[in-house]
Amino acid sequence: MSVLRAGNSLLLLIMMMMMMFGPSLSAPRSFSIDYKNDCFRKDGEEFRYISGGIHYYRIPRVYWKDRLLKMYMAGLNAVQTYIPWNFHEESPGQYNFNGDRDLSHFVQVAQDVGLLVILRVGPYICTEWDMGGLPAWLLKKKDIVLRTSDPDYIAAVDRWMGKLLPLMKPFLYQNGGPIISVQVENEYGSYYACDFNYLRHLTKLFRFHLGNEVVLFSTDGNGVSYLKCGTIQELYATVDFGPGANVTASFEAQRYAEPHGPLVNSEFYTGWLDHWGSPHSVIATAQVVKYLNQILATGANVNMYMFIGGTTFGFWNGANTPYAPQPTSYDFNAPLSEAGDLTDKYYAIREVISMYRKIPDGPIPPTTPKYAYGAVKMRKLQTILDTVEILSVSGPVKSMYPLTFLDLHQAFGFVLYRTTLPVACNTSTPLSSPLNGVHDRAYVSIDGVAVGILERNKVLSINVTGKAGSQLDVLVENLGRINYGKDINDFKGLVTNLTLGKNILTGWTMYSLSIDDAIKQGLIQEKEPTLSPPPPPAALSLPAFYRGSFIIPDGVPDLPQDTYIKLPKWRKGQIWINDFNLGRYWPDRGPQVTLFVPASLLSTAAPNNVTVLELEGDPCSSGPCTVEFTDTPILNATVPAHYKQRWGLFTREDLLD
Ligand SMILES: *[C@@H]1O[C@H](CO)[C@@H](O)[C@H](O)[C@H]1NC(C)=O
Ligand SMILES: *[C@@H]1O[C@H](CO)[C@@H](O)[C@H](O)[C@H]1NC(C)=O
Ligand SMILES: *[C@@H]1O[C@H](CO)[C@@H](O)[C@H](O)[C@H]1NC(C)=O
Ligand SMILES: *[C@@H]1O[C@H](CO)[C@@H](O)[C@H](O)[C@H]1NC(C)=O
Ligand SMILES: *[C@@H]1O[C@H](CO)[C@@H](O)[C@H](O)[C@H]1NC(C)=O
Ligand SMILES: *[C@@H]1O[C@H](CO)[C@@H](O)[C@H](O)[C@H]1NC(C)=O
Numbered sequence: 001m002s003v004l005r006a007g008n009s010l011l012l013l014i015m016m017m018m019m020m021f022g023p024s025l026s027a028p029r030s031f032s033i034d035y036k037n038d039c040f041r042k043d044g045e046e047f048r049y050i051s052g053g054i055h056y057y058r059i060p061r062v063y064w065k066d067r068l069l070k071m072y073m074a075g076l077n078a079v080q081t082y083i084p085w086n087f088h089e090e091s092p093g094q095y096n097f098n099g100d101r102d103l104s105h106f107v108q109v110a111q112d113v114g115l116l117v118i119l120r121v122g123p124y125i126c127t128e129w130d131m132g133g134l135p136a137w138l139l140k141k142k143d144i145v146l147r148t149s150d151p152d153y154i155a156a157v158d159r160w161m162g163k164l165l166p167l168m169k170p171f172l173y174q175n176g177g178p179i180i181s182v183q184v185e186n187e188y189g190s191y192y193a194c195d196f197n198y199l200r201h202l203t204k205l206f207r208f209h210l211g212n213e214v215v216l217f218s219t220d221g222n223g224v225s226y227l228k229c230g231t232i233q234e235l236y237a238t239v240d241f242g243p244g245a246n247v248t249a250s251f252e253a254q255r256y257a258e259p260h261g262p263l264v265n266s267e268f269y270t271g272w273l274d275h276w277g278s279p280h281s282v283i284a285t286a287q288v289v290k291y292l293n294q295i296l297a298t299g300a301n302v303n304m305y306m307f308i309g310g311t312t313f314g315f316w317n318g319a320n321t322p323y324a325p326q327p328t329s330y331d332f333n334a335p336l337s338e339a340g341d342l343t344d345k346y347y348a349i350r351e352v353i354s355m356y357r358k359i360p361d362g363p364i365p366p367t368t369p370k371y372a373y374g375a376v377k378m379r380k381l382q383t384i385l386d387t388v389e390i391l392s393v394s395g396p397v398k399s400m401y402p403l404t405f406l407d408l409h410q411a412f413g414f415v416l417y418r419t420t421l422p423v424a425c426n427t428s429t430p431l432s433s434p435l436n437g438v439h440d441r442a443y444v445s446i447d448g449v450a451v452g453i454l455e456r457n458k459v460l461s462i463n464v465t466g467k468a469g470s471q472l473d474v475l476v477e478n479l480g481r482i483n484y485g486k487d488i489n490d491f492k493g494l495v496t497n498l499t500l501g502k503n504i505l506t507g508w509t510m511y512s513l514s515i516d517d518a519i520k521q522g523l524i525q526e527k528e529p530t531l532s533p534p535p536p537p538a539a540l541s542l543p544a545f546y547r548g549s550f551i552i553p554d555g556v557p558d559l560p561q562d563t564y565i566k567l568p569k570w571r572k573g574q575i576w577i578n579d580f581n582l583g584r585y586w587p588d589r590g591p592q593v594t595l596f597v598p599a600s601l602l603s604t605a606a607p608n609n610v611t612v613l614e615l616e617g618d619p620c621s622s623g624p625c626t627v628e629f630t631d632t633p634i635l636n637a638t639v640p641a642h643y644k645q646r647w648g649l650f651t652r653e654d655l656l657d
């Protein structure tokens with residue numbers, strides 16, 4: 001009795017305190033796996049997530065809220081993002097979480113919008129990103145075995161996670177934030193190494209920094225063979241598969257690893273990635289919604305990969321094997337376009353979700369308007385050869401045999417390799433990379449005249465002529481490190497010797513080129529006029545810079561707006577908008593023709609500067625010397641047949657060579 005009375009007054013006290021302090025005294029926030037009822041539990045209630053993939057590192061910060069709100073309005077209750085290690089630690093121990101890399105801010109905006117967050121921390125994340133998110137500097141130990149217990153690899157991972165995970169800990173759901181679960185590694189079962197000690201080490205590390213409560217999980221392909229090396233007891237195993245897969249069989253595969261617990265497809269493909277030279281990937285909306293509906297009907301949790309793909313700005317793209325780099329756009333044929341536009345796929349997916357979950361009331365943020373600023377006249381500036389001393393801040397390095405980018409402490413972009421012809425080549429003589437060691441593309445000139453292009457896997461030899469002692473310049477471009485499979489140790493530069501006829505070329509002088517910095521500092525000048533006639537239009541010319549500028553017109557409301565840049569009749573190169581490295585253009589190879597230019601790069605206070613590095617030849621002697629800003633993207637141009645890879649829509653198996 002007295003106990004009951006004491007209980008009653010205690011209850012009263014609690015109720016009074018709850019009225020005074022609100023929800024702070026209600027049940028603690030919790031998120032867990034219910035193995036008995038095969039579901040997640042959030043605050044004790046059965047919970048299912050319908051999530052969408054969004055990569056903060058592919059969207060300018062000012063647009064994070066817009067994209068997240070559109071996702072929320074589609075009926076999603078969660079978003080999933082990877083975290084690219086190399087984006088946040090470009091050199092060892094130097095961390096960058098500012099501006100467009102402000103991960104905490106992204107997580108906070110997601111929470112403010114009303115979305116939970118699923119973090120895919122890696123360290124390896126694939127994601128069609130340079131080296132799958134691993135920093136290239138790991139390769140300074142040349143024989144490092146990535147994604148294993150290799151002690152140097154582990155030491156670097158430990159340092160990074162010691163920085164990243166404490167930053168994320170306050171955002172865990174239990175701690176009042178939106179993060180409900182954290183993925184360890186990524187599709188590890190598809191990697192040859194199968195090092196369970198590595199997975200165990202990561203799990204311990206994550207637990208040490210994040211605590212015992214957070215749900216840690218793994219993701220693998222939808223077959224028992226993938227799950228074998230991808231899962232360990234301490235991680236909750238999930239699978240990934242796209243439209244066309246047998247949903248029942250795919251979840252049966254998950255059940256092989258997890259006899260009980262929620263069904264989860266961590267990557268349901270709404271579209272697919274592109275490669276330069278392969279047709280643009282399209283997955284029909286009808287297929288996507290049919291399979292999404294099947295997945296949701298089973299009661300499973302799902303993350304749509306991607307819900308918005310965005311843009312791989314600058315030099316950040318990766319490549320698949322056999323070597324095929326990905327283009328600048330990561331549109332992915334996703335329900336929100338690269339520019340965040342609402343598509344038919346968006347509305348169709350929203351309709352499917354509405355059969356399972358109440359869609360929030362209120363307006364969907366509209367598609368942002370695009371503006372066609374029109375043609376911008378370009379002036380030719382200096383060539384790479386004119387500017388090599390300016391661009392090479394650290395000065396030339398000499399070596400008998402060629403050094404790699406990493407030997408020269410350079411991660412991305414271009415290195416110029418210079419030597420002389422040891423003998424006269426009176427007749428055409430093959431300049432070759434017999435071991436296929438041009439990583440990845442080389443623009444060759446002799447005595448300042450462009451003579452040809454070598455390309456990894458594609459062009460291993462060109463014929464040249466020249467006098468003994470002529471200057472040979474080989475400008476080598478890193479086109480992106482392999483991000484999937486066993487070849488992710490992808491060194492750049494001339495990674496093997498070049499030969500001229502039977503001779504190995506020696507006596508190299510190498511220039512690391514800091515082009516981003518030179519453009520920021522305005523170091524590249526207009527070229528002195530020369531008397532020599534312009535080269536014939538079809539021929540190659542020396543890699544050179546071009547600049548133009550345009551002002552945002554007066555009297556049009558709401559400018560600046562987003563736009564797209566295209567370079568008709570230009571061939572291949574890199575674009576900077578107001579010193580921001582926008583990305584590669586390569587209309588010659590396709591399928592991408594336009595590059596997305598977010599309004600946030602444009603200024604109304606000064607003329608906007610467009611800098612182009614054209615590597616093969618400008619259109620200026622045969623037609624207008626202009627680039628063009630348009631309001632319509634083109635990502636699906638037909639590609640020249642001779643560049644087509646054997647895959648269009650490759651399957652995971654194709655990548656496992
Ligand atoms: C899908 O897989 C299930 C379970 O393995 C099997 O029974 C069914 O026949 C498959 N469906 C199709 C269309 O292949
Ligand atoms: C190449 O041409 C130069 C001068 O034109 C000549 O002196 C030399 O002997 C020639 N070399 C060969 C191998 O034919
Ligand atoms: C180079 O020249 C040789 C002999 O003149 C010829 O057989 C070969 O096809 C040429 N190679 C290329 C890549 O043009
Ligand atoms: C280049 O050739 C030399 C001499 O044969 C050899 O010692 C060296 O290892 C080669 N370098 C590379 C990167 O293959
Ligand atoms: C473009 O370049 C000019 C000349 O260097 C400079 O004055 C101007 O501020 C630049 N515009 C922007 C938007 O940075
Ligand atoms: C490219 O996509 C647009 C818009 O979806 C379509 O109208 C056009 O036919 C496509 N072009 C090619 C070459 O497939």
